[in-house]
Amino acid sequence: MSDRPDIVLVLADDMGFSDVGCYGGEIETPNIDRLAAEGVRLTQFYNTARCSPSRASLMTGLHPHQVGVGILNFDDTPDGYPGDLTAECVTVPEALGAAGYATYLSGKWHLSSDMETPNPSWPTRRGFDRFFGTLEGAGSFYRPRTLMRDETNVEHEAEQPGWFYTDAISDNAVSFIEEHDRDRGEDPFFLYLAYTAPHWPLHAHPEDVAKYAGRFDAGWDTLREERLARLVKEGVVGDEQELAARDPRVPAWDDNPEKAWDARRMEVYAAQVARMDQGIGRVLDTLERLGRLDNTLVVFLSDNGGCAEELDVDFVTAFVPLQDTTREGEPVVPGNVPGLEPGSEATYMSYGRSWAHLSNTPFREYKHWVHEGGIATPLVARWPRGLSAERGSLHREPFQLTDVLPTLLDAAGAAYPSTRGEVAVPPAEGRSMLPTLNGAHPGSADLFWEHEGNSAVRSGPWKLVRKHGTPWELYAIESDRAEAHDLAAEHPEVVEDLAARYETWAQRCGVIPREVVLDLYARRGKGLPPE
Numbered sequence: 001m002s003d004r005p006d007i008v009l010v011l012a013d014d015m016g017f018s019d020v021g022c023y024g025g026e027i028e029t030p031n032i033d034r035l036a037a038e039g040v041r042l043t044q045f046y047n048t049a050r051c052s053p054s055r056a057s058l059m060t061g062l063h064p065h066q067v068g069v070g071i072l073n074f075d076d077t078p079d080g081y082p083g084d085l086t087a088e089c090v091t092v093p094e095a096l097g098a099a100g101y102a103t104y105l106s107g108k109w110h111l112s113s114d115m116e117t118p119n120p121s122w123p124t125r126r127g128f129d130r131f132f133g134t135l136e137g138a139g140s141f142y143r144p145r146t147l148m149r150d151e152t153n154v155e156h157e158a159e160q161p162g163w164f165y166t167d168a169i170s171d172n173a174v175s176f177i178e179e180h181d182r183d184r185g186e187d188p189f190f191l192y193l194a195y196t197a198p199h200w201p202l203h204a205h206p207e208d209v210a211k212y213a214g215r216f217d218a219g220w221d222t223l224r225e226e227r228l229a230r231l232v233k234e235g236v237v238g239d240e241q242e243l244a245a246r247d248p249r250v251p252a253w254d255d256n257p258e259k260a261w262d263a264r265r266m267e268v269y270a271a272q273v274a275r276m277d278q279g280i281g282r283v284l285d286t287l288e289r290l291g292r293l294d295n296t297l298v299v300f301l302s303d304n305g306g307c308a309e310e311l312d313v314d315f316v317t318a319f320v321p322l323q324d325t326t327r328e329g330e331p332v333v334p335g336n337v338p339g340l341e342p343g344s345e346a347t348y349m350s351y352g353r354s355w356a357h358l359s360n361t362p363f364r365e366y367k368h369w370v371h372e373g374g375i376a377t378p379l380v381a382r383w384p385r386g387l388s389a390e391r392g393s394l395h396r397e398p399f400q401l402t403d404v405l406p407t408l409l410d411a412a413g414a415a416y417p418s419t420r421g422e423v424a425v426p427p428a429e430g431r432s433m434l435p436t437l438n439g440a441h442p443g444s445a446d447l448f449w450e451h452e453g454n455s456a457v458r459s460g461p462w463k464l465v466r467k468h469g470t471p472w473e474l475y476a477i478e479s480d481r482a483e484a485h486d487l488a489a490e491h492p493e494v495v496e497d498l499a500a501r502y503e504t505w506a507q508r509c510g511v512i513p514r515e516v517v518l519d520l521y522a523r524r525g526k527g528l529p530p531e
């Protein structure tokens with residue numbers, strides 16, 4: 001067997017900072033917790049606030065605006081982003097494939113505007129030897145659209161009774177590993193395990209939901225306080241960390257007229273996360289059985305923070321490619337209907353803003369925004385053969401998604417190419433995290449974000465951040481990750497310096513102004529992106 005590690009990159013979808021057990025959550029995630037106990041955790045790792053841009057950055061080591069996917073996978077050319085990965089970037093599987101790795105994707109892609117006809121932005125043409133999963137961004141867990149094997153649509157597979165997407169992603173990942181070990185066992189492999197859980201809709205197995213009966217009855221106010229206490233106790237945040245004030249759009253739990261229904265929504269969300277964790281466990285068991293686990297670098301993270309989107313019927317009808325019926329022909333009820341039991345194939349709901357607020361404890365804001373709640377994610381890495389940091393240790397250097405590609409190539413001993421075919425590619429924007437994961441303290445680099453006009457830069461002790469259309473806010477981010485104390489008025493020179501760095505970055509990376517993006521949304525006739 002090769003000395004080079006196998007690499008398993010596990011991505012959760014729309015999961016907040018403090019949902020899993022080893023980051024303070026109530027949800028039972030023994031397998032992710034095992035990765036943390038036997039590996040390392042980062043406390044200040046950041047994604048890019050939304051599904052497609054995060055995946056674009058994760059796969060390429062560049063910022064999403066540089067590689068064609070600034071918003072989602074919509075073709076908004078010639079004025080906007082193309083919604084496809086451009087030719088002028090290299091993906092992780094392309095770079096690892098060139099270094100002799102086999103490459104597998106089981107799960108969600110969401111980086112191609114055309115999901116019907118095979119084209120250069122499909123995973124099979126961006127470096128993956130094998131692909132099982134969906135091209136589109138979200139959909140039914142019982143009956144997903146754009147379900148593919150390599151370049152063949154296999155939506156019919158989901159028509160079988162009992163089929164469930166999270167389980168199918170896990171099953172196919174296990175099959176890829178077993179087939180690899182049998183047919184190419186001497187070579188290392190890269191597996192991108194991209195779950196759609198716990199993105200809406202709220203779909204889960206009843207037996208998983210049942211385990212959480214009553215677990216969220218205390219409500220979001222009490223549970224947010226409990227999560228912060230566990231995060232402090234665990235050392236993920238410092239004991240000076242405040243809890244962000246309750247979002248004024250979130251009612252006090254005591255005043256909530258829908259306590260029973262809301263508790264049920266969160267129970268289903270928890271079951272979605274738990275099912276993903278069970279699948280991760282099966283992948284780990286397979287690696288262990290084949291004698292590969294201890295020389296496998298396993299990385300787990302989420303693509304954006306908890307999602308505040310309330311799926312009202314108009315939104316679902318306008319924006320969501322919905323299946324009209326279940327496999328049995330029963331009508332699917334679109335959107336969040338208070339009182340309707342969530343979880344089954346005949347429903348299409350989200351857990352909504354108030355529970356997203358819990359998911360993102362102790363931070364402010366949600367998916368779409370670049371305050372901490374939108375972009376902070378757990379990052380767990382386990383690689384006994386390759387990482388020398390103390391098992392179970394926490395590391396505080398800030399990193400973002402652009403740092404993943406250099407890290408994986410570093411672990412594999414693979415080079416980052418300067419060209420793709422005949423085309424020059426930009427230098428990688430990030431840096432390897434391996435020194436940090438080996439216990440060194442290499443210091444921080446400036447980090448940048450932009451999504452739909454929401455902007456931020458993190459530099460040294462400071463974070464400068466704004467929602468679109470509002471003034472810059474400045475936070476001493478190392479102690480104030482709740483972004484509660486705006487210091488912009490006290491440090492105008494810092495605001496000026498960081499704002500100038502942000503503008504330089506945005507120009508260099510090709511950030512398209514929000515006004516242009518909104519105009520393109522309106523022209524497409526699909527309405528504004530949900531906020």
Ligand SMILES: [Ca+2]
Nearest residue numbers: 013014051303
């Ligand atoms: Ca997502």
